[in-house]
Amino acid sequence: VTVRVEHLEANVDRVLVAVAPPTPNGDLHLGHLSGPYLATDVYSRYLRSQGIQTYFVTGSDDHQSYVPMKGLKQGRTALEVLEHYGQSIPKTLENARIQVDHFLRPYHTPAYQTFVQGFFKRLVDKGALESRTGPALFCESCNLYLYEAHVGGSCPSCGEGANGNGCEKCGFVNDCIDLKDSKCNHCQKTPITKTYTRFYFPLNQHANTLKDYFSQVSMNGHLHALTKNMLRDGYPDISVSHVADWGIPVGLPGYEGQVIYEWLEMAAGYLYLAQTLFGSWESFFKDPRSMFVLGYGFDNAFFYTSFIPALFHAYDPEIRSPRAFLSNEFYQLENLKFSTSRNHAVWGDDFLKEVPADDMRYYLSYSRPETEQTNFDRKEFQATVDRELKTNWKGWQDRLKAKLAELRPSDAKAPAARVKFEARMDELKSAVEQCYRAETFSLRSATRLLNQMVFEADQYAKTWDFLKGQPEWADYVAGERFALCALAEAAAPVMPDFSKRTLAELK
Numbered sequence: 420v421t422v423r424v425e426h427l428e429a430n431v432d433r434v435l436v437a438v439a440p441p442t443p444n445g446d447l448h449l450g451h452l453s454g455p456y457l458a459t460d461v462y463s464r465y466l467r468s469q470g471i472q473t474y475f476v477t478g479s480d481d482h483q484s485y486v487p488m489k490g491l492k493q494g495r496t497a498l499e500v501l502e503h504y505g506q507s508i509p510k511t512l513e514n515a516r517i518q519v520d521h522f523l524r525p526y527h528t529p530a531y532q533t534f535v536q537g538f539f540k541r542l543v544d545k546g547a548l549e550s551r552t553g554p555a556l557f558c559e560s561c562n563l564y565l566y567e568a569h570v571g572g573s574c575p576s577c578g579e580g581a582n583g584n585g586c587e588k589c590g591f592v593n594d595c596i597d598l599k600d601s602k603c604n605h606c607q608k609t610p611i612t613k614t615y616t617r618f619y620f621p622l623n624q625h626a627n628t629l630k631d632y633f634s635q636v637s638m639n640g641h642l643h644a645l646t647k648n649m650l651r652d653g654y655p656d657i658s659v660s661h662v663a664d665w666g667i668p669v670g671l672p673g674y675e676g677q678v679i680y681e682w683l684e685m686a687a688g689y690l691y692l693a694q695t696l697f698g699s700w701e702s703f704f705k706d707p708r709s710m711f712v713l714g715y716g717f718d719n720a721f722f723y724t725s726f727i728p729a730l731f732h733a734y735d736p737e738i739r740s741p742r743a744f745l746s747n748e749f750y751q752l753e754n755l756k757f758s759t760s761r762n763h764a765v766w767g768d769d770f771l772k773e774v775p776a777d778d779m780r781y782y783l784s785y786s787r788p789e790t791e792q793t794n795f796d797r798k799e800f801q802a803t804v805d806r807e808l809k810t811n812w813k814g815w816q817d818r819l820k821a822k823l824a825e826l827r828p829s830d831a832k833a834p835a836a837r838v839k840f841e842a843r844m845d846e847l848k849s850a851v852e853q854c855y856r857a858e859t860f861s862l863r864s865a866t867r868l869l870n871q872m873v874f875e876a877d878q879y880a881k882t883w884d885f886l887k888g889q890p891e892w893a894d895y896v897a898g899e900r901f902a903l904c905a906l907a908e909a910a911a912p913v914m915p916d917f918s919k920r921t922l923a924e925l926k
């Protein structure tokens with residue numbers, strides 16, 4: 420029995436692809452690029468090649484507490500940190516050929532801030548957010564309420580070291596006061612508990628909505644397991660306003676000095692982006708022919724799988740949450756986690772000064788942390804690029820170019836072997852394209868299939884080169900030219916420069 424499976428992209432007119440906004444507290448390293456950024460760029464390029472209207476968006480995550488934290492460490496203001504990395508991040512993306520259509524800069528966009536405050540107020544008016552007096556951590560020596568970047572301790576869920584509000588290791592959230600052995604990240608002293616009145620989002624009230632949602636959204640096994648565990652254990656209430664001087668003010672009487680939680684701001688941000696791009700956010704987010712797809716690393720999974728879709732539902736049940744997630748695990752450097760704060764990183768900008776963007780994109784795809792943590796190693800990078808791209812890909816291409824310089828292959832006479840070979844190349848090309856679709860997304864598989872195309876083309880070439888010097892040789896070489904064209908088209912989303920150059924040469 421043949422079952423025809425319709426893929427997600429088959430029935431949509433336009434897609435909004437959003438990738439987790441980088442925090443402007445450091446430049447982008449290969450760990451960042453290998454994960455969500457390259458994936459969403461490849462996906463967007465694939466969609467465009469299929470004639471689907473595609474909008475690829477991100478921005479800088481200006482209001483994260485990690486921005487002022489970095490400033491304190493460097494003796495700069497939060498704004499200086501933001502201005503510095505807010506400039507360098509888009510440049511690195513551009514150099515990596517990660518082509519976003521719209522880069523939102525929240526700090527510099529007053530209309531966005533007003534929109535976020537309106538989003539928050541409507542949630543309050545609808546009763547979706549509850550005002551409650553609750554405990555918070557306070558550092559007496561720093562005279563500071565602690566959350567997110569400001570506080571560290573042991574994760575209440577998995578026991579690993581975590582910062583306030585979220586654990587990178589297990590993906591669960593915390594409320595700071597439940598961190599074990601919490602310490603102020605500025606002075607390392609143990610904070611005290613104080614109470615104040617702020618807003619909470621009782622997330623567990625949306626558990627049934629989320630359960631339905633999870634059964635429809637396309638996500639990988641790791642996210643599936645995480646969402647199952649979260650439903651089983653029940654969701655905590657999430658504090659969504661904090662006493663802080665960095666962020667968008669709540670703007671409601673009685674809550675002076677409080678800012679809106681960055682992750683709630685993010686939910687509003689997607690509606691704002693749609694408003695900017697399409698004139699009204701409803702025209703995109705309520706349209707069944709529109710699709711929203713999100714790319715992010717596993718450490719942010721709680722927010723993207725549960726928190727934001729639940730906020731959307733609370734805000735307006737007609738909002739269509741993301742239909743697919745493109746997520747990744749951690750990429751490691753010499754078997755240790757990439758770390759901006761410890762400077763254990765290969766910076767995208769430095770790397771791209773030495774290495775063509777295509778080589779980097781190819782290797783990051785080849786070694787992408789899709790189902791497990793993978794490792795970047797400089798020697799491995801060089802060995803893989805030399806073996807695959809230089810010896811195999813370029814070797815075959817150069818031999819073909821030499822043949823094409825002396826022969827005039829015609830498409831008129833197609834020997835049976837060539838017809839079969841070209842059909843096989845088409846088959847492999849379709850297999851590569853399947854790796855670019857959201858439900859079966861895998862850049863590791865895509866690069867291996869591209870290598871297979873080169874391998875089979877080279878085998879075909881070697882067999883029919885025995886006809887060298889005879890008139891029908893050219894009829895076989897035409898098959899190689901077909902293969903190179905198929906390879907250039909199939910590789911385009913991963914290696915746009917190679918593709919463009921090769922297709923231009925073949926014309």
Ligand SMILES: [Zn+2]
Pocket residue numbers: 574575576577578579581586587588589590591
């Ligand atoms: Zn944890």
Ligand SMILES: [Zn+2]
Pocket residue numbers: 558559560561562603604605606607608
């Ligand atoms: Zn302190």
